[in-house]
Amino acid sequence: MTALHPSAPIASSDGDLLRQTAEGSRSAFSQLVERHRGAVWALVRRLTPNDALAEEALQEAFIAAFRGAAGWSGSGSVRSWLLTLARHATYRHVRRRAGEPSSFEPLDELGAAAGWGQPVPVDELLARLRDQELVRRAMSRLDPDDCDVLVLRDLLGHTGPESAAALGISLNAMKSRLHRSRLRLIAALREEGFDA
Amino acid sequence: MPEQVVIAGLGCGDVLGHLSEYVDGTVSADLRSSIEEHLRGCDWCARFGGEFSAVVTELRSTLKAPSEPAPDISARLANRLDELFDE
Numbered sequence A: 001m002t003a004l005h006p007s008a009p010i011a012s013s014d015g016d017l018l019r020q021t022a023e024g025s026r027s028a029f030s031q032l033v034e035r036h037r038g039a040v041w042a043l044v045r046r047l048t049p050n051d052a053l054a055e056e057a058l059q060e061a062f063i064a065a066f067r068g069a070a071g072w073s074g075s076g077s078v079r080s081w082l083l084t085l086a087r088h089a090t091y092r093h094v095r096r097r098a099g100e101p102s103s104f105e106p107l108d109e110l111g112a113a114a115g116w117g118q119p120v121p122v123d124e125l126l127a128r129l130r131d132q133e134l135v136r137r138a139m140s141r142l143d144p145d146d147c148d149v150l151v152l153r154d155l156l157g158h159t160g161p162e163s164a165a166a167l168g169i170s171l172n173a174m175k176s177r178l179h180r181s182r183l184r185l186i187a188a189l190r191e192e193g194f195d196a
Numbered sequence B: 001m002p003e004q005v006v007i008a009g010l011g012c013g014d015v016l017g018h019l020s021e022y023v024d025g026t027v028s029a030d031l032r033s034s035i036e037e038h039l040r041g042c043d044w045c046a047r048f049g050g051e052f053s054a055v056v057t058e059l060r061s062t063l064k065a066p067s068e069p070a071p072d073i074s075a076r077l078a079n080r081l082d083e084l085f086d087e
């Protein structure tokens, strides 16, 4: 057992650091924070309207991680686990629409709302997509499950299998949810008067 | 909505259903070539497919735009942990 050498200079794995954290090592936890705060920030900042709320969500996520270190399952990556905590922390602060998941809606209706079959110029939609704040507001209108899959695949760039594992669903279910979520997001951004 | 067509064994609704996988490059080679054949023969799907692809690219670049936490964020976190967990 090497767990009693917290000052060992060799880079420890995330899992080792988390186990040391569970044994009360603040220095191990600090290393985890330094490794992952950039990714956690990227997530919380995109889902919250300002830096102050983003920081609050980040701090709550890491506090939850410190508190719950012993509860980490040991399977999956520590980063995914931290990002899950960060998503949950964010959702406590940002008002979420209680929309129903897109999985209940027929695909052609989702498509129609996203402009399928309508000769509408896409330029304005692309302009809206370049506006961070508009995209954040459109995402806040999604069902949380729909939002999660966009965060994992399009924000964090996780692979399909990683995202499916993080969500606890099959790869095919993840793909379907991702597609429906993108159509929903496009529909939200297209909605007339959305930015009014 | 225009009448849907079937090309390469795929209806327009089938193409709509596979667009994310197509854009993400996670469809099988067979399905990819069927989708491409459909897109070549169907203006409706070609137009929406092109828009969808542009939208997903733009969405990703917006979501991934770099953003850095304040440099002292770790110190503030350490202070809170001190308050919460140290006696």
Ligand SMILES: [Zn+2]
Pocket: B005, B011, B012, B013, B015, B038, B042, B044, B045, B046
């Ligand atoms: Zn078609």
